[in-house]
Amino acid sequence: MSRRKRERESPDMVPFVGRVARAMVKRAAEGDLEALVALRAMQSAIDAAxxxxxxxxxxxxxxxxxxxxxxxxxxxxxxxxxxxxxxxAFGRQGSVVSDVAERETPLFDMQEDA
Structure with missing residues (x-):
């Protein structure tokens, strides 16, 4: 039995990530400071990945x-x-994504201030 080749979905993810980033920029433009924090966390995660x-x-x-x-x-x-x-840039060993995940705090609290 041969293994089925994994489907590649990376090209489909680029527009999705772009839409998420633009949505966060819009939130920041509307005065949501936490959106800026979320964008920075997204940047760190993408760099690590x-x-x-x-x-x-x-x-x-x-x-x-x-x-x-x-x-x-x-x-x-x-x-x-x-x-x-x-x-x-990439030659050192070890997983960066797991290191980032362990030290990152939640991006933002989903509850609005009352």
Whole structure:
């Protein structure tokens, strides 16, 4: 039995994330200071996920899904940076997403002040 290849939904997520970010900007423009805090937390989460994804593409994690590891040159090329910059930015080991999740506080309280 062969494993079914995972569907790729990344391109579909980009417009969604953009809509969420624009909604937070609108909330901030209406005077919601917590929206700014939420945007900053979203930025941190996306940065951490980018680091983990680059490490997975470069390391052995990508081979678990039938792919092969990418070079720092290839990763840098798609991000518009040099091989050296890619290696410096993403080369350290460990999961950044889990570290961010452990230290982040809730984005904002969903209850409105009375």
């Amino acid at each position: 980018t680091i983990d994804a680059a490490r997975a593409l470069h390391g052995h994690a990508s081979t678990e899904y039938g792919g092969s590891a990418y070079s720092w040159t290839g990763i840098g090329r798609v991000l518009g940076i040099s091989r050296q910059a890619a290696r410096q």
